[in-house]
Amino acid sequence: MAESVATAPAHDDHHGEQSFWSKYVFSTDHKVIALQYMFTGMAMALIGGFMAYAFRMQLAFPGMDVPGFGLVSPAQYNALITNHGAIMIFWVAMPVLIAAFGNFCIPLMLGCDDMVFPKLNRLSYQIFLLSSIVLLSSFFVEGGGFGGAWTSYPPLSSKAEYSLTPLGSSIWLVAVALEFVAFLLGGINFVTTAMNSRAPGMKMYDIPMVVWMIVIASILFMASVGPLIAGAVMLFMDQQLGTAFFDPDRGGDPILWQHLFWFFGHPEVYVVLLPAVGITAEIITVFARKKLFAYKTVLYTAFGTGVLSFTVWAHHQFIAGIDPRMAHVFTVTTLLISIPIAEMMFVYIATLYGGSITFATPMLWALGFIATFLIGGVTGIFLGASGADIYLHDTYFVLAHFHYTFYPIAIIGTFAGVTYWFPKMFGRMMDERLGKIHFWGSIIPFNLIFIPLFFLGAAGQHRRIYDFTNFPELAAMQHWRVVATVAMLVMLGFQLVFLYNFFRSMFRGEKAGKNPWKANTLEWSAESPPPHGNWPVLPTVYRGPYEYSHPDRDEDYWPQHVPN
Amino acid sequence: MIEQYVPAASTYAGDLDNLFTLIFVLVGFWFVLSEGVFFWLLFKFRKKDGQKAEYVSGELKTEKRWITYPHLLVLVCDVFIIVGAVRVWYDVKQFLPPAQETIRVIGQQWAWTFVHPGPDGEIDTADDISKVNELRLRVGTVYHYKLEAKDVLHNFSVPVFRLKQDAIPGRVITGWFEPTKTGDFSVQCAEICGLGHGLMGARVIIESPEDHAAWVAENSPISIAANTAVASEE
Numbered sequence: 001m002a003e004s005v006a007t008a009p010a011h012d013d014h015h016g017e018q019s020f021w022s023k024y025v026f027s028t029d030h031k032v033i034a035l036q037y038m039f040t041g042m043a044m045a046l047i048g049g050f051m052a053y054a055f056r057m058q059l060a061f062p063g064m065d066v067p068g069f070g071l072v073s074p075a076q077y078n079a080l081i082t083n084h085g086a087i088m089i090f091w092v093a094m095p096v097l098i099a100a101f102g103n104f105c106i107p108l109m110l111g112c113d114d115m116v117f118p119k120l121n122r123l124s125y126q127i128f129l130l131s132s133i134v135l136l137s138s139f140f141v142e143g144g145g146f147g148g149a150w151t152s153y154p155p156l157s158s159k160a161e162y163s164l165t166p167l168g169s170s171i172w173l174v175a176v177a178l179e180f181v182a183f184l185l186g187g188i189n190f191v192t193t194a195m196n197s198r199a200p201g202m203k204m205y206d207i208p209m210v211v212w213m214i215v216i217a218s219i220l221f222m223a224s225v226g227p228l229i230a231g232a233v234m235l236f237m238d239q240q241l242g243t244a245f246f247d248p249d250r251g252g253d254p255i256l257w258q259h260l261f262w263f264f265g266h267p268e269v270y271v272v273l274l275p276a277v278g279i280t281a282e283i284i285t286v287f288a289r290k291k292l293f294a295y296k297t298v299l300y301t302a303f304g305t306g307v308l309s310f311t312v313w314a315h316h317q318f319i320a321g322i323d324p325r326m327a328h329v330f331t332v333t334t335l336l337i338s339i340p341i342a343e344m345m346f347v348y349i350a351t352l353y354g355g356s357i358t359f360a361t362p363m364l365w366a367l368g369f370i371a372t373f374l375i376g377g378v379t380g381i382f383l384g385a386s387g388a389d390i391y392l393h394d395t396y397f398v399l400a401h402f403h404y405t406f407y408p409i410a411i412i413g414t415f416a417g418v419t420y421w422f423p424k425m426f427g428r429m430m431d432e433r434l435g436k437i438h439f440w441g442s443i444i445p446f447n448l449i450f451i452p453l454f455f456l457g458a459a460g461q462h463r464r465i466y467d468f469t470n471f472p473e474l475a476a477m478q479h480w481r482v483v484a485t486v487a488m489l490v491m492l493g494f495q496l497v498f499l500y501n502f503f504r505s506m507f508r509g510e511k512a513g514k515n516p517w518k519a520n521t522l523e524w525s526a527e528s529p530p531p532h533g534n535w536p537v538l539p540t541v542y543r544g545p546y547e548y549s550h551p552d553r554d555e556d557y558w559p560q561h562v563p564n
Numbered sequence: 565m566i567e568q569y570v571p572a573a574s575t576y577a578g579d580l581d582n583l584f585t586l587i588f589v590l591v592g593f594w595f596v597l598s599e600g601v602f603f604w605l606l607f608k609f610r611k612k613d614g615q616k617a618e619y620v621s622g623e624l625k626t627e628k629r630w631i632t633y634p635h636l637l638v639l640v641c642d643v644f645i646i647v648g649a650v651r652v653w654y655d656v657k658q659f660l661p662p663a664q665e666t667i668r669v670i671g672q673q674w675a676w677t678f679v680h681p682g683p684d685g686e687i688d689t690a691d692d693i694s695k696v697n698e699l700r701l702r703v704g705t706v707y708h709y710k711l712e713a714k715d716v717l718h719n720f721s722v723p724v725f726r727l728k729q730d731a732i733p734g735r736v737i738t739g740w741f742e743p744t745k746t747g748d749f750s751v752q753c754a755e756i757c758g759l760g761h762g763l764m765g766a767r768v769i770i771e772s773p774e775d776h777a778a779w780v781a782e783n784s785p786i787s788i789a790a791n792t793a794v795a796s797e798e
Contacts, residue, residue, distance in 0.1 A: 248734025293622035354618030387652025459569035460723035466762035
């Protein structure tokens with residue numbers, strides 16, 4: 001190992017001993033910040049999951065006294081669905097997929113000692129934590145939490161007399177805006193670090209795919225969030241200062257908000273998708289012992305997806321009263337985006353060809369991502385086609401579709417990443433048997449929750465309804481709602497297996513060496529867990545990240561930092 | 565396929581259902597093919613002792629065509645879907661056949677008001693029939709709707725017509741439908757509109773011309789006024 005790092009530049013040792021506070025709470029170490037993001041994200045996921053539990057119980061058993069929650073009133077129901085959506089996207093998917101994995105992986109995979117702006121990084125997490133607290137506080141003010149859906153369309157969201165949550169809606173908006181600030185700071189850091197702090201010898205095409213994906217996601221986020229922040233300021237002023245940006249009676253236009261929101265909102269889907277796609281690339285290459293099929297194609301495809309994602313937003317507004325001729329343009333762009341995404345899926349499937357595949361827990365999750373995301377992808381075509389969307393818009397078909405994208409992204413992708421990098425994060429292995437029980441206990445109920453919702457959606461069941469007994473045709477299909485809710489209870493139950501496995505393995509798991517998966521990327525050349533500063537001498541890179549089963553070598557892997 | 569769940573009761577409902585079926589067949593093909601190849605590869609290339617994986621970069625033309633050909637085929641399918649979608653969309657939303665009758669639909673927190681023309685066949689006259697959460701239509705008639713909202717966004721959704729349109733305060737949106745089937749069907753608000761969003765359902769009752777004429781005669785404000793006058797004289 002020593003000769004491999006001999007050419008690296010000398011490295012100042014400014015990473016000395018630290019007190020508990022500076023090590024874990026006010027740390028500027030990228031790995032600690034990654035864990036802070038991950039644990040905060042996990043806590044928020046439990047809260048978001050609990051919300052889903054409460055409103056799904058109400059849907060399956062209307063008027064029930066939900067154990068642990070109580071009766072769900074219509075106002076509470078609306079607040080629960082609104083905040084479930086906001087939390088799962090902004091406070092779970094983004095912090096875990098981008099911030100946690102981005103912070104943990106980028107410096108380690110690029111072979112540097114930390115982010116370029118460590119203090120900015122710390123500030124990013126602190127603002128994120130503040131935003132979480134602000135969001136949760138909105139439930140405890142007069143009128144309760146905001147209940148105007150996570151899309152927050154005015155005039156419902158802009159006037160207290162309509163929403164009946166005078167404070168909740170403004171606090172919600174402030175929390176979302178703070179969260180955006182946190183991720184803007186984080187994004188600057190990710191892009192700058194990836195461009196400037198690569199190990200000597202690491203060329204653009206030697207960067208591991210997950211790093212590229214997080215970088216592209218950060219660029220998408222930074223380029224799309226501006227209009228929404230402007231919109232959020234206008235909405236806040238409408239709420240609190242009586243301005244009329246979105247008030248049609250006084251010259252405003254409620255549709256303006258929808259454009260600003262979805263101009264951000266659709267790229268946002270790809271902001272969280274790309275990191276999950278990147279994690280999957282790392283894992284399937286390691287466990288299939290295969291080089292990634294057509295690295296450059298994947299990379300260009302991701303860029304293409306990113307660019308195209310800025311041109312599709314109005315497919316969320318087909319029936320919102322936009323000029324009908326606009327729909328044609330957005331149908332074409334939306335269906336075109338199926339090309340790069342399909343290509344990515346084909347590449348991953350092609351990567352498996354000729355492999356030597358082992359089904360360890362991280363691999364199961366990565367494969368689960370591909371298998372289930374395909375359902376989310378193909379059902380999106382129905383909704384991108386303007387004609388079919390007239391019927392399907394705002395039904396449970398939409399809901400099932402985007403859960404088939406977001407669940408693979410935010411839950412399956414996260415579990416893939418956590419189980420894969422756990423040995424590096426904590427220096428110990430997770431239990432394989434419990435890991436597999438957890439995998440099957442999550443993936444089977446997940447499908448049982450959302451496949452019934454496709455049927456309900458095709459039958460015209462519309463969203464955000466507190467109690468379907470008011471609609472006789474829909475009330476007749478109650479059995480599907482019960483199936484979905486029971487499956488959700490089973491799935492939530494199996495998460496206890498994960499929590500047990502996670503925390504037990506952290507302290508009692510079998511010790512992991514530096515490179516338990518025999519992987520190529522640089523993080524596996526550091527100690528497990530890596531010390532502050534990551535390496536005593538920073539590594540040098542000699543080749544791309546996916547040189548598995550190279551014919552010139554006896555071993556089936558060829559780490560990036562080994563000279564020959 | 566949708567008709568298995570929800571009857572089709574407008575002239576364009578069948579076209580939309582056919583579009584749904586077309587998309588289902590095309591994407592279903594790709595879905596089954598991708599998952600099939602995926603699971604087959606997982607089975608075929610599972611780890612076997614002493615066997616090393618192949619080294620394939622995927623950068624050669626001969627290798628890359630395994631993904632370029634399929635994705636060109638995906639593009640062809642996309643074109644079919646786009647053409648189908650644009651045609652249905654044009655019929656429902658862009659094209660406006662001349663109206664035989666016009667109704668006004670008004671959404672507010674949390675009820676629908678439907679203004680029907682009275683015996684004179686015109687709206688905005690003294691004999692209009694205004695009903696809450698009850699829409700009466702004559703089968704086989706081309707209707708224009710004038711959609712309004714009084715407070716927040718609502719969405720006028722009639723699943724049996726395969727019709728959905730947001731109602732926006734400050735605007736009057738015109739669209740059309742032609743009922744083809746008599747019966748009593750559901751109308752929903754499909755855009756969250758606050759606390760009572762889940763209560764904002766209405767019924768659409770599609771009647772034969774005779775029944776509808778009788779209903780109009782009985783419910784127009786003028787005949788009601790006349791009946792009350794007769795009753796008070798007696």
